[in-house]
Amino acid sequence: MTMAENKTQATGVSVDAFLAAAEPEQRRSDARILRDLMTRISGEPAMMWGPSIIGFGRYRYRYDSGREGEMARIGFSPRKASLVLYIAGGFPRHDALMAQLGRFTTGKSCLYIKTLSDVDMGVLEALIVESLDYMLETYPPD
Template sequence: MSVADFLAAVEPAQRRDDARAVCDMLARVSGEPARMWEPAIVGFGTYHYRYDSGREGEMCRIGFSPRKAQTVLYIPGGFPRYEDLLARLGKHSTGKGCLYIKKLANVDTAVLEILAGEAFDYMRTAYP
């Protein structure tokens, strides 16, 4: 499925609009085209990883998934490095490497864009 087709199928309409806006923002900050990863992740850039166990693979440097309940942004590098930005972001929650936003209107999109840019830059440095 293409990214455009995937985003066109997102429900409800507000989540679809948010997903398109996040997709445009991540394309802008990464300078990379959007591509589908897994069945429901839109990602930008690529990096190769290898765990101590020997397992390895490729994944997007930064990405998001417009889930039914909220939009999830995959923010690499751990959240402590982004504490200042998260304090200014607005209504959100975090999990291990995941930033959850129910509505894009509930956050400061300028701060979100800075956060995404810093996360992408971190990945370029950590995984050249």
């Protein structure tokens, strides 16, 4: 039995070209700030994952079901309605930091922010740092 390939894989698409097409202008501007922040924190270059996720670093995972794959350690997508951040929860200060973040909503493993001006950038940076640290501990580099 062969496993289905993950739909979201690293691509060679230009991050700059993708960001240049992001709408509206505020989303484009916020996305460039997030790209620079995540690049600085991760020490990894921005890469496109699938058609719409900008990711940093990579890790391999394996579920109990046997399904395995590779994904960015942290990332985001500048969607029309909001910025969607893909950062892990589960680390010790997650709930406390989220309580101080500002205006946002959450989904399964996503953080939705309308504009960066809605959140405390210092708290957002701490969330990203601690999420990345948690990911590195949980999924050590090969």
